[in-house]
Amino acid sequence: MRFAPTLGVLVLVLVFGGAGVQAHLIEEADYQEMKRQAVAHKDAAPKAAEPFLKFPESVLLDWDEKYLYVGSDGMPAHPMMIGITAWQQQVPLPQSYYGKNAWSIPLHPVPAAEGMSAKTNFFRGAIAVAANGIPIFNPIKNDGKTDTFLAGELDQYGGHAGRADDYHYHVAPWHLAEKLGSNLPLAYALDGYPIYGFNEPDGSAVTGLDLFHGHTNATGEYHYHASKSYPYINGGFHGQVSVRGGGVEPQPNATPVREATSPLPGAKITGFESSPEQNRYRVEFVQGGRKGSVAYQVFGNRQVQFSFTNPDGTTREQTGVQGRQGKATGDRPPDGPKGNEKGGRGPSRENDPNRKPWIENHLSEMDSDRNGKLSQEEMMAEVRKVFEGYDGNDDGKITEKEANERGVHSAMAGFIRQHFAEVDADQDGAISLQELKDTAMRMWEKYAGGSDQGSKRSPPPPHQP
Numbered sequence: 001m002r003f004a005p006t007l008g009v010l011v012l013v014l015v016f017g018g019a020g021v022q023a024h025l026i027e028e029a030d031y032q033e034m035k036r037q038a039v040a041h042k043d044a045a046p047k048a049a050e051p052f053l054k055f056p057e058s059v060l061l062d063w064d065e066k067y068l069y070v071g072s073d074g075m076p077a078h079p080m081m082i083g084i085t086a087w088q089q090q091v092p093l094p095q096s097y098y099g100k101n102a103w104s105i106p107l108h109p110v111p112a113a114e115g116m117s118a119k120t121n122f123f124r125g126a127i128a129v130a131a132n133g134i135p136i137f138n139p140i141k142n143d144g145k146t147d148t149f150l151a152g153e154l155d156q157y158g159g160h161a162g163r164a165d166d167y168h169y170h171v172a173p174w175h176l177a178e179k180l181g182s183n184l185p186l187a188y189a190l191d192g193y194p195i196y197g198f199n200e201p202d203g204s205a206v207t208g209l210d211l212f213h214g215h216t217n218a219t220g221e222y223h224y225h226a227s228k229s230y231p232y233i234n235g236g237f238h239g240q241v242s243v244r245g246g247g248v249e250p251q252p253n254a255t256p257v258r259e260a261t262s263p264l265p266g267a268k269i270t271g272f273e274s275s276p277e278q279n280r281y282r283v284e285f286v287q288g289g290r291k292g293s294v295a296y297q298v299f300g301n302r303q304v305q306f307s308f309t310n311p312d313g314t315t316r317e318q319t320g321v322q323g324r325q326g327k328a329t330g331d332r333p334p335d336g337p338k339g340n341e342k343g344g345r346g347p348s349r350e351n352d353p354n355r356k357p358w359i360e361n362h363l364s365e366m367d368s369d370r371n372g373k374l375s376q377e378e379m380m381a382e383v384r385k386v387f388e389g390y391d392g393n394d395d396g397k398i399t400e401k402e403a404n405e406r407g408v409h410s411a412m413a414g415f416i417r418q419h420f421a422e423v424d425a426d427q428d429g430a431i432s433l434q435e436l437k438d439t440a441m442r443m444w445e446k447y448a449g450g451s452d453q454g455s456k457r458s459p460p461p462p463h464q465p
């Protein structure tokens with residue numbers, strides 16, 4: 001059964017007014033029934049339930065003979081997205097990982113004849129679930145080499161929002177140890193084995209880890225350990241898992257509300273505000289020294305209203321309904337093979353229809369005569385400006401150190417940092433003015449020759465006070 005939109009709103013208000021919990025994007029009757037069942041057999045909770053029971057406000061548990069079911073809305077209690085420097089413009093939206101769409105953890109894990117490494121597998125979907133009900137994905141992207149943590153894609157808690165605006169971690173949720181202590185696991189891998197922190201449950205040092213970052217203890221029980229460098233989490237599966245389409249099955253689907261967004265080069269996320277009781281959120285970022293934001297609110301009928309403020313001062317509104325954006329992500333997972341998380345940036349993604357040419361994204365910053373078009377002179381002026389800014393010792397080249405250490409106010413500043421190796425055409429470890437000019441000219445020619453000028457027009461800039 002489905003609630004009519006107005007009734008949905010009413011139900012949510014009652015939920016807010018009642019226990020002060022946030023909206024669970026499932027039918028209220030189903031939620032209450034799940035809660036009743038969970039409470040009814042709490043005494044017989046399996047051992048695997050222990051860490052999750054420490055987060056009763058955000059995790060709804062259920063179990064049967066075979067599985068522990070971990071229900072959550074995918075929104076942790078901590079701030080999200082702050083500190084990300086490689087942002088795909090996705091934001092965290094509540095999901096409905098409840099009932100049939102909950103996370104399932106095998107209660108009787110079975111060692112596999114041969115384990116499977118996460119270095120070459122499991123780039124789709126989660127490989128573990130944190131004690132607070134948030135999924136944990138492979139730390140390596142599905143290009144098989146990019147470490148999301150080192151690439152600046154993760155926030156201060158090791159997470160970010162994926163293609164379906166679904167928040168997930170890519171490393172171990174170390175911060176949960178504060179609430180869990182060292183004797184409870186931080187997470188469970190989807191093969192049913194627990195993942196402990198940096199030490200053994202008794203506080204002693206960890207020794208003798210296998211390829212998957214786990215070992216068997218004195219009583220013959222297998223478990224994994226988190227680490228501060230790769231693999232951060234279970235480096236694969238010691239236990240049996242079913243694999244389909246490059247991911248562990250079964251696992252929940254996230255529900256998209258809009259088309260996947262594209263990277264915003266040079267942007268850094270600086271703030272996150274939330275009023276969970278109103279399902280209202282705001283992500284703030286800085287790009288080229290200017291501020292931008294995405295404010296959004298989720299309503300009871302699963303409608304999401306976005307309000308974007310771009311660094312150039314323009315604004316845009318967007319509304320969508322979760323689940324109406326095509327099908328749920330069963331065949332097209334949040335971080336799946338077609339996802340934004342595939343491959344690197346720049347040339348390798350140029351065939352992506354969602355990718356807007358860099359010049360069009362930054363037009364208003366470089367269009368000094370404000371005619372809505374970028375002339376070759378304007379492009380070259382930006383090249384000279386950014387080159388002078390980065391070339392700190394005036395030796396006619398930008399080293400990687402200069403690019404990473406100097407703060408330069410230019411539309412191209414982030415571009416140079418992120419595409420350093422591509423711009424450095426002769427691969428001598430430094431960018432010369434000529435190399436930067438060549439790259440800029442290629443981009444400009446593509447822009448100028450791409451299509452008719454009408455499509456190049458950006459919204460008029462706001463009036464300066």
Ligand SMILES: [Zn+2]
Nearest residue numbers: 137162335341
């Ligand atoms: Zn991700």
Ligand SMILES: [Zn+2]
Nearest residue numbers: 200206215225
């Ligand atoms: Zn251990």
